[in-house]
Amino acid sequence: MLRLSWLPLLALTTCGSPPAHQQGPVRLTVSAAASLREALTEIEPLFEARSPGTDLRLNFGASGALRQQIEQGARVDVFVSAAERPMDELTVRGLVDSATRRVLAGNELVLVVPSAEPSPVRSFAELASPRVRRVAIGAPASVPAGEYARETLRSLGIERAVSGKTVYAQNVRQVLAYVESGNVDAGIVYRTDAAVSGRVRVVAAAPPASHRPVTYMVAVVSSTRYPREARALGAFLLGTESRSVLRRHGFRLPETAPAEP
Amino acid sequence: MTLDWHPLLLSLRVASAALVLVVVAGTLTARAMTGREFPGKDVVDGLLVLPLVLPPVVTGFLLLFLLGRNGPVGSLLERVFGVQLLFTLHAATLAAAVVSFPLMYQSAKAAFQAVDRRLEDAARTLGAGEARVFLTVTLPLAWPGLVAGTVLAFARSLGEFGATVMVAGNIPGETTTIPLAIFFAADAGEMRAAGAYALLISVVCMALVVGLNAWTRRRVPGWRRGGGRRA
Amino acid sequence: MGAGGVLEVRVSRRLPDFVLEVDFTVRDEILVLFGPSGAGKTMTLRLIAGLERPDSGEVMLNGRTLVSRERHVWVPPRERRCGFVFQDTALFPHLDVTRNVLYGARLKGEAARERLEHLLERFRIRHLARRYPAELSGGEVQRVALARALMTDPDVLLLDEPFSSLDLETRRAVQDEVAAAHETWRIPFVFVTHDREEAEQLGDRMVFLRGGRQVHEAAREG
Numbered sequence: 001m002l003r004l005s006w007l008p009l010l011a012l013t014t015c016g017s018p019p020a021h022q023q024g025p026v027r028l029t030v031s032a033a034a035s036l037r038e039a040l041t042e043i044e045p046l047f048e049a050r051s052p053g054t055d056l057r058l059n060f061g062a063s064g065a066l067r068q069q070i071e072q073g074a075r076v077d078v079f080v081s082a083a084e085r086p087m088d089e090l091t092v093r094g095l096v097d098s099a100t101r102r103v104l105a106g107n108e109l110v111l112v113v114p115s116a117e118p119s120p121v122r123s124f125a126e127l128a129s130p131r132v133r134r135v136a137i138g139a140p141a142s143v144p145a146g147e148y149a150r151e152t153l154r155s156l157g158i159e160r161a162v163s164g165k166t167v168y169a170q171n172v173r174q175v176l177a178y179v180e181s182g183n184v185d186a187g188i189v190y191r192t193d194a195a196v197s198g199r200v201r202v203v204a205a206a207p208p209a210s211h212r213p214v215t216y217m218v219a220v221v222s223s224t225r226y227p228r229e230a231r232a233l234g235a236f237l238l239g240t241e242s243r244s245v246l247r248r249h250g251f252r253l254p255e256t257a258p259a260e261p
Numbered sequence: 262m263t264l265d266w267h268p269l270l271l272s273l274r275v276a277s278a279a280l281v282l283v284v285v286a287g288t289l290t291a292r293a294m295t296g297r298e299f300p301g302k303d304v305v306d307g308l309l310v311l312p313l314v315l316p317p318v319v320t321g322f323l324l325l326f327l328l329g330r331n332g333p334v335g336s337l338l339e340r341v342f343g344v345q346l347l348f349t350l351h352a353a354t355l356a357a358a359v360v361s362f363p364l365m366y367q368s369a370k371a372a373f374q375a376v377d378r379r380l381e382d383a384a385r386t387l388g389a390g391e392a393r394v395f396l397t398v399t400l401p402l403a404w405p406g407l408v409a410g411t412v413l414a415f416a417r418s419l420g421e422f423g424a425t426v427m428v429a430g431n432i433p434g435e436t437t438t439i440p441l442a443i444f445f446a447a448d449a450g451e452m453r454a455a456g457a458y459a460l461l462i463s464v465v466c467m468a469l470v471v472g473l474n475a476w477t478r479r480r481v482p483g484w485r486r487g488g489g490r491r492a
Numbered sequence: 493m494g495a496g497g498v499l500e501v502r503v504s505r506r507l508p509d510f511v512l513e514v515d516f517t518v519r520d521e522i523l524v525l526f527g528p529s530g531a532g533k534t535m536t537l538r539l540i541a542g543l544e545r546p547d548s549g550e551v552m553l554n555g556r557t558l559v560s561r562e563r564h565v566w567v568p569p570r571e572r573r574c575g576f577v578f579q580d581t582a583l584f585p586h587l588d589v590t591r592n593v594l595y596g597a598r599l600k601g602e603a604a605r606e607r608l609e610h611l612l613e614r615f616r617i618r619h620l621a622r623r624y625p626a627e628l629s630g631g632e633v634q635r636v637a638l639a640r641a642l643m644t645d646p647d648v649l650l651l652d653e654p655f656s657s658l659d660l661e662t663r664r665a666v667q668d669e670v671a672a673a674h675e676t677w678r679i680p681f682v683f684v685t686h687d688r689e690e691a692e693q694l695g696d697r698m699v700f701l702r703g704g705r706q707v708h709e710a711a712r713e714g
Contacts, residue, residue, distance in 0.1 A: 062448070064448075064449055064450065065448050065449070065450075067450070068448070068449070068450040071450070133345060134345070134348050134430075136430075139431060139445055139448070139449065141445070141446075141448075141449030141450075141451065142445075142448050142449035142450070164432070164434070164435060165432070166432060167348050167430035167431060167432050168430070168431040168432065168433070168445070169430075169431070170431075170445075170448060178430075181329050181330065181331065182329070182330040182331055183329050183330050183345075183347045183348065184348070377582070379578050379580075379582040380582050380584060380585075382538075382541075382543050382569075382576075382578070382582070383576065383578060383582040383583075383584070384584075384595070385541075385542075385543065385568075385569040385570055386541050386543070386569055386570075386572075386574055386575065386576035386596075386641075386644075387570075387595050387596030387640070387641075387644055388570045388571075388596050388598065388644055389570055389595075389596075390568075390570055397595075398584060401586045402585070402586060
């Protein structure tokens with residue numbers, strides 16, 4: 001009796017600890033800009049179907065905050081940034097593999113208002129009007145969309161007039177949430193974010209010259225334990241299947257085969 | 262590095278304004294709740310202490326719901342007065358007040374309960390009305406507990422983050438108090454600024470607590486020092 | 493000072509263990525409420541002073557109704573002119589002797605000052621005027637409590653086992669103090685005690701309470 005009852009336990013312990021690199025799923029952690037949430041969530045199963053045994057964990061946030069986490073040693077395998085700067089900073093420190101760095105997509109900056117009620121805001125310039133009491137943008141220090149938004153406000157000459165009523169959000173999705181709830185009068189987000197929400201209305205697009213181009217970058221993090229799988233993911237993101245998903249979500253795509261500009 | 266002092270000033274403004282609300286409301290509520298029995302008293306008491314045990318973020322969420330432009334209170338304020346509370350310093354003050362209220366209430370209640378009821382009765386038989394009983398007997402005897410509650414509530418308001426971040430937003434120079442500034446600076450990797458603010462708020466809070474301890478030790482009224490007979 | 497005072501008490505009040513029912517009248521005399529602990533003696537005093545409300549009945553002082561359930565009369569304690577000396581005195585610990593005694597003064601300014609001086613003298617506590625209660629001996633505390641209660645010019649004085657914590661000698665001394673005060677003030681005194689000797693020593697008349705009921709009433713002989 002006693003001897004019998006030990007058997008299953010033994011069986012468990014002997015086959016329960018295979019060498020990690022041989023069996024069991026490879027878990028790739030992807031830190032990606034919050035504005036990519038819908039697109040990447042859609043791409044995830046496509047990739048997993050192509051690479052059996054690889055399991056993606058998607059971690060969304062402001063690109064600056066994600067960069068920060070990687071600098072602090074967070075276990076991340078692939079980084080997708082909504083701007084060049086966070087990627088540049090990690091490249092300089094050797095924290096991402098510069099050979100794997102690519103332009104993934106582009107985006108556009110738009111002004112949104114709550115769609116539930118008529119809004120007095122019809123253009124960027126009107127943000128300076130006293131009728132507009134609260135404007136939400138991402139915190140420029142950590143949210144690329146916020147940085148671009150500030151560049152646009154500055155180039156339109158209304159940065160100072162707007163600064164006292166600007167609510168800085170932690171990421172683009174929070175900007176969107178503030179606008180959706182009507183708790184701010186307007187917000188500046190990517191066109192792709194505006195497309196996700198049924199409760200905001202796009203009233204204007206930022207003139208392309210008013211801010212640096214919005215460029216999403218992808219690169220493999222140097223400390224990854226799975227460089228092969230991480231590179232495979234990088235390549236997949238630039239491939240046809242992924243591109244069609246990104247396009248459908250409103251991202252602009254680099255024209256030719258992806259290469260470092 | 263030059264440090265932006267706005268967050269400290271805003272924190273002090275928020276904490277001071279919240280303190281006025283909390284001291285008045287906490288003391289009066291505690292007074293009303295001591296020495297009185299009514300059905301459901303435990304439930305009311307529990308509700309009053311709730312913000313102390315709830316995660317501040319939950320309190321913040323409730324406030325966000327109430328104060329939002331489409332929330333029951335927010336929409337009323339918008340329609341009647343045309344004001345918006347959310348993402349203002351008033352919202353930060355309200356959040357700080359709600360979260361620190363239980364500290365004042367609890368301290369005041371304990372202080373009032375410790376006052377001998379017979380002393381209040383004695384004052385009544387000596388011709389004192391309820392207001393005079395409260396001002397000349399209850400309040401002086403409960404004083405140390407009330408001061409402790411005040412300091413605790415102030416320190417709590419000064420450091421309030423969870424509920425504040427939900428309703429105050431992050432408007433530098435307008436609603437970004439020290440805890441918010443620390444959080445957003447750290448989020449953006451500005452570790453030196455975050456560290457400086459953290460140090461600043463720690464020093465202020467420490468000074469408050471040390472000051473309170475010194476006060477309670479030094480300012481022992483004559484009648485408490487006694488105890489022995491001098492005759 | 494007072495003249496021709498009369499306190500009429502006829503009240504009942506439900507207590508956890510029994511129903512308290514008392515019915516007595518006090519003129520310018522010392523009535524002792526006597527009985528074992530928990531007989532309802534203290535509650536009787538509190539009903540007279542207005543610190544508790546009766547379930548039925550009424551209390552009249554010098555013809556004025558202090559409380560009457562039947563006639564819906566309620567005079568709050570501060571307007572009843574009932575002096576009260578509590579068990580263990582209940583002096584205000586944060587006020588010195590002078591301010592304790594002055595607390596209930598009805599007079600103002602110079603008149604109050606004069607009355608204060610008189611009472612400090614009368615109860616031999618002038619040298620304690622600046623002391624706090626914690627710095628007084630048991631007998632001194634009782635004399636201050638008497639002075640404080642009498643400072644209000646009460647129409648009746650209620651004493652709730654004021655001497656139960658004193659040693660025998662001090663107790664005798666303050667009992668004499670009470671008897672002498674009664675001689676001077678000539679108002680109804682109601683004195684609660686569970687000590688037979690004290691009851692017989694002080695009382696002109698005695699009401700014996702047990703389980704909330706008046707079981708016996710006796711007048712001093714001779």
